[in-house]
Amino acid sequence: MHWADVAAKSLSHRGDTHVISTGITPSGEFHIGHLREILTGDMLARAAKDAGLDVDFIFIVDSADPLRKVYSFLGPEFEQFIGHQLGAIPAPKEGDNNPDWQRFNEEGWTYADHFLTPFMDALAEIGVRPRIVDNLRSYQDGKFAQQAKLACDSADDIREIIERVSSRELASDWFPWSPLDSKGSLDGVKVTGYEYPLVYWIDSHGVEGSSDITKGQGKLPWRIDWPAKWSWIGVTCEAFGKDHGAAGGSYATGREISTLLGHEPPQPLTYEWISLRGKGAMSSSSGNTIGPIEALRLVPPQILRLLIANSKPNKAIDFDTGMGLVTLADEFERLCTRDFDSEMSEEDISRRKLVQIEDAKAALRLSMVEPGEIAKATSVSFRHLALLAQTKSSDDAIWQSLVSSGAINEPTKQLQDRLERMRYWISSEHFPEEMRINILSTPNEQALSSLDDEQKAVLKGLTAALHNCQWDSESIGSAIPQAAKDLEFSPRSAYRAAYAALMGLEKGPRLAPILAEMDKVQIMNLLDSCCQLV
RNA sequence: GGGCCUGUAGCUCAGUCAGGUAGAGCGUCGGACUUUUAAUCCGAUGGUCGCGGGUUCGAACCCCGUCAGGCCCGCCA
Numbered sequence: 001m002h003w004a005d006v007a008a009k010s011l012s013h014r015g016d017t018h019v020i021s022t023g024i025t026p027s028g029e030f031h032i033g034h035l036r037e038i039l040t041g042d043m044l045a046r047a048a049k050d051a052g053l054d055v056d057f058i059f060i061v062d063s064a065d066p067l068r069k070v071y072s073f074l075g076p077e078f079e080q081f082i083g084h085q086l087g088a089i090p091a092p093k094e095g096d097n098n099p100d101w102q103r104f105n106e107e108g109w110t111y112a113d114h115f116l117t118p119f120m121d122a123l124a125e126i127g128v129r130p131r132i133v134d135n136l137r138s139y140q141d142g143k144f145a146q147q148a149k150l151a152c153d154s155a156d157d158i159r160e161i162i163e164r165v166s167s168r169e170l171a172s173d174w175f176p177w178s179p180l181d182s183k184g185s186l187d188g189v190k191v192t193g194y195e196y197p198l199v200y201w202i203d204s205h206g207v208e209g210s211s212d213i214t215k216g217q218g219k220l221p222w223r224i225d226w227p228a229k230w231s232w233i234g235v236t237c238e239a240f241g242k243d244h245g246a247a248g249g250s251y252a253t254g255r256e257i258s259t260l261l262g263h264e265p266p267q268p269l270t271y272e273w274i275s276l277r278g279k280g281a282m283s284s285s286s287g288n289t290i291g292p293i294e295a296l297r298l299v300p301p302q303i304l305r306l307l308i309a310n311s312k313p314n315k316a317i318d319f320d321t322g323m324g325l326v327t328l329a330d331e332f333e334r335l336c337t338r339d340f341d342s343e344m345s346e347e348d349i350s351r352r353k354l355v356q357i358e359d360a361k362a363a364l365r366l367s368m369v370e371p372g373e374i375a376k377a378t379s380v381s382f383r384h385l386a387l388l389a390q391t392k393s394s395d396d397a398i399w400q401s402l403v404s405s406g407a408i409n410e411p412t413k414q415l416q417d418r419l420e421r422m423r424y425w426i427s428s429e430h431f432p433e434e435m436r437i438n439i440l441s442t443p444n445e446q447a448l449s450s451l452d453d454e455q456k457a458v459l460k461g462l463t464a465a466l467h468n469c470q471w472d473s474e475s476i477g478s479a480i481p482q483a484a485k486d487l488e489f490s491p492r493s494a495y496r497a498a499y500a501a502l503m504g505l506e507k508g509p510r511l512a513p514i515l516a517e518m519d520k521v522q523i524m525n526l527l528d529s530c531c532q533l534v
Numbered sequence: 535g536g537g538c539c540u541g542u543a544g545c546u547c548a549g550u551c552a553g554g555u556a557g558a559g560c561g562u563c564g565g566a567c568u569u570u571u572a573a574u575c576c577g578a579u580g581g582u583c584g585c586g587g588g589u590u591c592g593a594a595c596c597c598c599g600u601c602a603g604g605c606c607c608g609c610c611a
Binding site: 022023025030031036040065165168240245248249270271310314318331334350352384407435477479482494496499 | 536537538539540545546547548549556557558559560561568569570571572573604605606607608609610611
């Protein structure tokens, strides 16, 4: 059974109504690692709905978290906001990346909005539409009031849980509430007393004050904030990264604190990280990232979904924006054309085979942008489209080629969309070299020397034929095989010779349309030089 | 130091929970397509299941140990 269906089935044993949650801190540019968080949750939510459960899928935006430091993508003026909540400070402004006070004051446009909005747009395109829970607003609206009171009343119990489970010692003045100081920062504030609903404090400037825990004048520390959310929202299942999932991590303390707060801990689903192939783990601060938005400009959303659907959550994904993406995309096409039901009804099918077919079927179902959407193959592989996009200058020429070869009747919107992404991909640094069409500028002697006498002879005839040939795709296309036929050889020898001379390869893509797009004089010079060498 | 995850074909991974003849895709190789050849179709190739013990009629799977990689026990998807 597919991992999402397994998890959904396990959820069904707990009850019929579920709140499946995910959460991310909008501290910087989102990357596809974050996409795994939310897609894991989305797929689980869909699987649970398919299993007949009543599901509310939510995305908690941790806008109450403080700015930790002045990241490399921020202007120096952000120094003043360290420790301030992401949903309460201005966004970086285009240009100098310093705080955009104007938009902040006029529209209330915050740091959190700035990073969240493009991510939400990408999510919509990928078919993920969770209910958004803004954490800062929830605090301000008093949603945390009851849990915050319980936590502060049980400060000693919570301290005991965290110290025991994470085997870490808490400071003597530790308190389960982080008040905002006189300047709006959560850093360097010492709690001096508590009398519901007020927490008394003294800040790093020596200022004293009080914080009302029912009105969001501060927040719960992360390890309590999380279970408190589970409690007031009623979360029954949450997908989270392996960092939270390890023994002693925040889930381990969270589940005990959750019980203390009177809420049954949610069913966990821990997932592994995504790294960029050859570049190690994704990290916003090192700039080693690829955003969901950029990934979407390369491939259609279904393929991004397949990336997640195809890997069990506990498997690390090494995201490859080069050949790996071609393989993934072609696999998606293949899945679309398969008839799973007839495959499964085959006689004498092994249990192992059956599992494989089931998983493939489920992965495809979960890869659809719209739940329940029927997969339709485009009948044009990524590989083939990459080739066409490189050899034809206009889109119309590509559709013409595909129609005349019988691959399609007309360019669908899906195909047009795919071609657009393909053209962007080809122009990007991610496009793999081995897919790129390269016509040599000087002869490749090694490739030429591998030709046999027959092929060498054909090369000369071919060169002569092309000299006299009209320079269009059709004429070139007939001149190449004809050169071999004139010498009573198989057309294959002409192609073999042409690839060796023009590209230094044994085989390659359709030559005629490529040559037709190129300068005849340049090609003929290359071929003439080759003829002199053989 | 304590704990979690991962290790299966050249590559990406199923299969481990409920032990029963080692699987898929990609790649590679071969064939077919005689004006196309990175396409498509057909076929083949490929693994001491990290290593060592144990339990069992039987172990990739269960148990013990061990090696390697990643991660957690401040913050992090």
